[in-house]
Amino acid sequence: MGKLLRALLLQFVALAILAVGVYMARHVFTPPYPVWGLVLMQGGLAALLSWRLPVWWRWIQFLLPLGLYGAWIIQMDPWWSLSVFVVLWLVFANVNKERVPLYLTNSVTRQALRVLAEERAAQQGRMQRFIDLGCGLGGNVCFMSRLPQIERALGVETAPLPYFISRLQAWWRGGEIHAQDLWKVDLSGFDMVYAFLSPEPMPKLWQKVQAEMRAGSVFVSNSFAVPDVAPSQVWELSDRRQTRLYLYEISERPVIPLGDFADD
Ligand SMILES: C[S@@+](CC[C@H](N)C(=O)[O-])C[C@H]1O[C@@H](n2cnc3c(N)ncnc32)[C@H](O)[C@@H]1O
Structure with missing residues (x-):
């Protein structure tokens, strides 16, 4: 319950x-x-x-x-209570089902994402495709879309008011926003997958990441580590809340030799 x-x-x-x-x-x-x-x-x-x-x-x-x-x-006047409730629901629609409220990535963290995109583009010799799972007001998507190292910046969001605001922002400042459930996005088309959610969905999200992300891509979780999985790197930032970015580099899936399944 x-x-x-x-x-x-x-x-x-x-x-x-x-x-x-x-x-x-x-x-x-x-x-x-x-x-x-x-x-x-x-x-x-x-x-x-x-x-x-x-x-x-x-x-x-x-x-x-x-x-x-x-x-x-x-x-x-009860209309006031109803109005406050409706506005809260429009903003925090995902709290009850996903246990994820709305709070936003700060500018220091965004700069760290920029550095990561630059490093990865230089290492791999190609531009990066970025996605923000639950993009809130769309700030990260717009920011990343303007970087020369970014080929595509996309965000998905299901809470009605943040979605509407992020669409407006993207129309004005760039990036792509979709009203889509993050669980229905195919992650295989992205080099950098970013999430700032809550501890609750992390185990399930990790399964999705493992099943869909390609080797050479990176999953970045702001503040919430995947339980029982060692990150490839942890970036500790110098902002007031001392944000931690957990980086999980996706390597080749282990190839299990067929012999392992053969009957003796
Ligand atoms: C903590 S906020 C982060 C916003 C933005 N990514 C940022 O870092 O500034 C998490 C967002 O994820 C959204 N969200 C939660 N569950 C979602 C789902 N299943 N599909 C799409 N968006 C979701 C919430 O509505 C909320 O806007």
């Missing part, structure tokens, strides 16, 4: 426990009870019940009923 659904269910469980508690309490304390007290108890209970979720989820669980209560006190 997704964390979002689990968190919502736990709020309902907390509400049920609180309802039973209030029903019992009337024998001891005479109602009515202050609403703010009940709201605090709801948040506290939901946070306690969420002890198995990451710590920031417990804060969300605690603050959610308080936020709803605050909105009720100031008589907030």
Whole structure:
């Protein structure tokens, strides 16, 4: 079950426990009870019940009923809540399914990608084809498309608003953007495959990389290493967040001699 659904269910469980508690309490304390007290108890209970979720989820669980209560006190127009929800969904559509939010590659990291493209083009004596898997607002694609060492710069994105913005950027500054799921892209046509996702999809992405990328190409993951796989290189950058780029050079697939399968 997704964390979002689990968190919502736990709020309902907390509400049920609180309802039973209030029903019992009337024998001891005479109602009515202050609403703010009940709201605090709801948040506290939901946070306690969420002890198995990451710590920031417990804060969300605690603050959610308080936020709803605050909105009720100031008589907030529900259209505002709906609008905020729609905008958040348009930007973060991939969070629930892929566990990948939107955050952006910074300029220092982009310069490192430029250096990598230059090195590789010089070594291989040919231009590079670059793809950003989940390209966000398209900044990397536009940047790479302008480098003389880059033959093709492409990005795929499925969250509606980032896709729209990246299309606009590409139209203005160059590069190609597709509204495509990264799992459906054929990686065999690229020399540099870049991803800045989250720890969650890395094992599955590594399988895809191994199955599709050609020998001589490189997979670059910003910040998230592939578990249990030694990278060919790790670039530690000098930006404020001390970004690490994990480079996985794809070598020839091992050829298994047919003899190994022969019966004795
Ligand atoms: C952390 S952001 C990185 C954005 C951009 N690559 C950058 O480095 O600036 C990850 C992006 O991947 C997108 N994403 C997540 N899952 C995806 C999928 N299955 N197909 C396409 N895009 C996806 C998200 O919507 C988000 O915009």
